Amino acid sequence: MIKHLSIPFFILILVAAIGIYFRPIWIIDETRYLSVAWEMWDKSSFLVPLLNGEPYHHKPPFIFWLVHLNWSLFGVNETTVRFIPMLFGFGTLVLAYRLYLALWKEDLQGAQNTLLILAGTLIFTFYNSLFMFDIILTFWVFLGVLGIVQAIQKQTPLSFGLISLSFGFGILTKGPVILVHLLPLLILASYWNAQKIDKRVYLKFSLAFLGGVVIALCWAIPAGIAGGEAYQHAIFWGQTADRMVNSFAHQRAIWWYLALLPLLLFPWSFHKAFYTSFKQITMDHGLKMLLIWMFFALLIFSFISGKQVHYILPEIAAFSLFASRVLTTTDPDMKGYTKSLGYTYLFFAIVFAIAPFVAPKSITFPVDHTAFLQSAFLLFVLGFYLLKKHFNLQHNAIKAMALSIIVAVFAVHFSIHNFLAAQDISDFSRKISSLQQKGIPVAQDKKYHDQFHFLGRLHDPIIVLSGKQKISKFIKKHPDGMIITYRKKKHMHKIDQELITEKTSFKGKYAILIKAALYDNLDRAP
CATH class of the missing domain: 1.20.1270 (Substrate Binding Domain Of Dnak; Chain:A; Domain 2)
Incomplete structure (x- = not known):
């Protein structure tokens, strides 16, 4: 197995290295998540994630704990932590191999092809080099699916244990969204399984999920106590109903994922042999399981307006098993295959x-x-x-x-x-740090996403000024303080550049650091 894994491992390592070499910490997601990890580390807040000095309830702490483990071994740095998702990508490769053989025990060639197809899928490979939650969640989803398949086949304690670990650590990674990926398989198990399922299995599934809840509560209960009443509400309620309601506030069409499928499944979406082979296959129970998994997750996320590519990353990875089975079990015409x-x-x-x-x-x-x-x-x-x-x-x-x-x-x-x-905001962040070390208060006139804290190794919060009244009060109280503000690049020629202490490119705009006393003069033509 190691021999056949070598090339997929090589692909993930090289693509991650390319991304880390060329890309700085990416604004806003990577900078925010690393800053949350940094603030937890800096303030010794192991249970409660922090963003700009306040409890951060939007994401559970598992990835931040991994960062702390990394920094304990290698010191605080940004390079080694960016390989953390790739390690879970490795794990997903192994689980994909095991899952394929659990579905089709004799098809060793198909299992080997699965690894190549998965490692060679652009979106999956690309996200292995991003410091985000979704490759890690994909690992837990695959672990859960493998547990479900093995539980139905054998009903061993280990298989139900895998489901508990998957659900518990999936919640600790990205909240209860893991249910979207796993529940359809459980509910429709009698459809895709080859044999009739004993109803007692569903009781064991319920107990397995209960075990996952216990794993999550081992963090959530002490974290809720430490974080206070508002944080308790956020992690016990806000991670479910509140976030579901808010997700409908965005505007992306129901067909958005379908329109992007050629990109999401690249390069296999442009492989003609897949489509010709698909016409020849017989739909067995393993393929039915994969279709249910991919279809229902895609359907649910399509009806939620707040869509992002990485939300369906587990299903993009699941496609590798489907494509491999389709390609491997048909008689290919090797003439002009690629x-x-x-x-x-x-x-x-x-x-x-x-x-x-x-x-x-x-x-x-x-x-x-x-x-x-x-x-x-x-x-x-x-x-x-x-x-x-x-x-x-x-x-x-x-x-x-x-x-x-x-x-x-x-x-x-x-x-x-x-x-x-041009996306590197490290120098700008370090400038903020030097000002804070001198005792100069730094404020921002927009919502702050914690983008400067890790790169600048900031120890103090940035003051957030919402509204002209708060800005005026800050200027009167701290005329020697500094304000971070943002201007579109096309308007920069209208600004007196001599007023600017520091500036950096920031998501199509410029982030500008200016003395508070000069703030009102910024938009006056020189």
């Missing part, structure tokens, strides 16, 4: 070659024409290879397509390296 993907990369090569010359004038970072052309050349070579190469074995063809994702990720990062470098 041709459709070759044409796809040739098309992207043309796009990359043209893009810097037709880029809109509104782009505020220097476009590196040479980098775009070099990336286009890499994609052209890759596309030409896949177009012309004749593979005798399907496994080798799948391996080549999976490895192609390394070139694709590098091409994207290399071509826009100037844009990525």
Whole structure:
């Protein structure tokens, strides 16, 4: 098994390294989550996550505990913690292999292809290099699904134990959303399972989920006591009903995920052999299980307006098992097997070659024409290879397509390296830190997302000023204080640059640091 895992491991490691080399800590999500971990570390708050000095109830603490373990071993840094999701990506590969064999015991080749397809799926691989919750949640979902399948097949205590661990640590990772991924499989188990299910199994499932609740409560109860009444309400109620209600406040169409499926399943969505093979398959119970898993999670998240790509990451990973079974159990025509993907990369090569010359004038970072052309050349070579190469074995063809994702990720990062470098707010954050160390109060006139705390290693909160009245009071009380404010880049030429103490690019705008006494003069033309 180790031999067959080597290439998928290699893909995840290299793609993560590419991302970490080119990308700074990403605004706003990565900067916020690392800052929460930093504030917990700095204030020795093990139970209650903190954001700008206040309890942070939006996410449970599991990933922050992992950061603290990392920093205990390697010291406070930003590089090693960015590999944490990748370790759970490794675990997901192993679980995908085990799950495939649990569904189709004799199909060893299909299990091996699953690992290649999973590691070669762009979105899954990309998120392995992001410091976020979703690869970790994907691991717990796969553990839970494996437990469900094994519990129905064997009903061993270990299988129900896996479900408890999955549910408990899934809650500690991202809250009760793990139910969206697991419950449909349990409710419809009698449909996708080959044999009739004893009703007593459902009682054992209930007890297993109860075990998961106990795991989560081992944190939630003492954290609620330590965090106070408002925090108790937030973690026991806000993580469920309140967040579900609020999620409908966003505006993304019900078909949003369907429209993005070609990207979400890239490159396999452009693999013609998958569609021709799909027409030949017989729908067995394992494929039914995967369809139920993917369809109902996608349906539920589609009806929730607050959509993000990473919400359905477990289902994107589940597609690797489905695609592998479809491809492996049909008789493939190896002539031009990778041709459709070759044409796809040739098309992207043309796009990359043209893009810097037709880029809109509104782009505020220097476009590196040479980098775009070099990336286009890499994609052209890759596309030409896949177009012309004749593979005798399907496994080798799948391996080549999976490895192609390394070139694709590098091409994207290399071509826009100037844009990525401009997202680094480290110097700006350190400037805030130096001001606080001198006893100078620093405030912000917008909602603060904790983006500066970790990068600047801040020890004190940033004062948040909501409304003109609070801003005026701060200016009168602290004329020598500093205010962080934001202006659109297209308006920067109207601002007297001599008033600005420090500035940095920030999500299409500029974050500006200015003395409080000069704040009212900022938007007056010089």
